[in-house]
Amino acid sequence: MGFFDFLFKPKEKDLQAVSMGQLLKMLNFESPYFFNRKHSSVYESDLIRSAIHAKAKHTAKLKPLIIGDINKELGLILSTKPNPFQSTYDFLYRLRTLYETDTCVFILPLYRDVEQTVINGLYPLKASMSEIVEYEGALYLRYTFANGQKAAIEYDRVGVIMKMNYASELFGDTNQALDSTLNLIDMQNQAINQSIKSSAAIRFIAALSQPLHEDDLKKERENFSMKNLSAENDTGVMIIDGKYKDVKQLESKQFVIETAQMEYIKNSIFSYFGVNQKILQNDFDENVWNSFYEGEIETFAIQCSLAINNMIFTLSDIKKGSNLYFQSNRLQYASNKTKYEVTSGLFDRGIYGVDDVAEAWGLPITGNNKKYIRKEYAEIGEDGAIKYDRKESEVTK
Secondary structure, X not given: OOHHHHHHOOOHHHHHHHHHXXXXXXXXXXXXEEOOOHHHOHHHOHXXXXXXXXHHHHHOOOEEEEEOOOOHHHHHHHOOOOEOXXXXXXXXXXXXXHHHHHOEEEEEEEEOOOOOOOEEEEEEEOOOEEEEEEEOOEEEEEEEOOOOOEEEEEHHHXXXXXXXXXXXXXXXXXXXXXXXXXXXXXXXXXXXXXXXXXXXXXXXXXXXXXXXXXXXXXXXHHHXXXXXXXXXXXXXXXXXXXOEXXXXXXXXXXXXXXXXXXXXXXXXHHHHXXXXXXXHOOXXXXXXXXXXXXXXXXXXXXXXXXXXXXXXXXXXXXXXXOEEEEEOOHHHHOOHHXXXXXXXXXXXXXXXXXXXXXHHOOOOOOOOOOOOEOOOOOEEOOOOOEXXXXXXXXXXX
16 A cells, blocks of 8 residues: 555545546636646745745644534544644644645545545645546546646545635635736846846946957957956956056946835735734734734634534534534733733633633643632522522521
């Protein structure tokens, strides 16, 4: 059994039968292909890569949690090592990176058995090219890895997370809208590189006292450059004879990027990816963090949890209360004042346990998550009368 078979345990019929399938046409007549456009290589830009990295590393801190009695073992696997090659952090980091770079990412189920009945892991898939095919009335995702390895799986088994959902109902759109900004960045970089090369060179202009043939003029220019401007002249002194006149050095002006132009590029990228300078440089306060979390982290967590829930649970399981969701310590970047107000208020009301408070403050977890409630609270009945606990009322008397 090879590496690929060990990891995905594909059914034999999936590769043979599905290869005979017909390419499905979407309602908008777009072919259901997905591929990474080479001309829109957004990950090659340092600023865009920084934006994607910021979103990926904060997404990777989410903690998957399964509610209910079904798939408890899978919950443990997902919270530690979703597949043999990635920790939970690495899995979520790559999932978010592919999502931002390609606007679409697949989550493949890993099975314990060849019959594909028990899911025991998840794998984030970036295929060099994928397509939806129809075979015997069922939809399949047929994909090809960069190394040429091919596989197929029923589409309803796959988790799909996408954005820019316009051009294709099943794959979303691409980042082609960034092409103009990427071109500006590329031209800026070329201008800077050329400016540095030009400013580093020492250039002169000289007039000859007598006219020369074009070939002789070329030889004279090379001779002047070799004797005076090459590394062989280590004296720092240039001596010329009477055949040259009006020898002048050309001053190179260094290219400086316009502030307005640079701000335009940065704002275009920041707006597109929903980040700002403070997020990229880890210089944010709790207000900036909360806005970033609610706009970029929380929304992805919802998408991810819905996609995985539909993979690992049936509608009957969900109806009975089974659910996977991603939780986060949102108080991590809050001020001490905010932490105190939130933790004390929730602890007094029995919502936070001891370990919940310790985690919020970055203290060691002891395994004691007992919950307490302040006892001066009393229930008010429908008639407006205060209902005291009997034992407490006796003690009060």
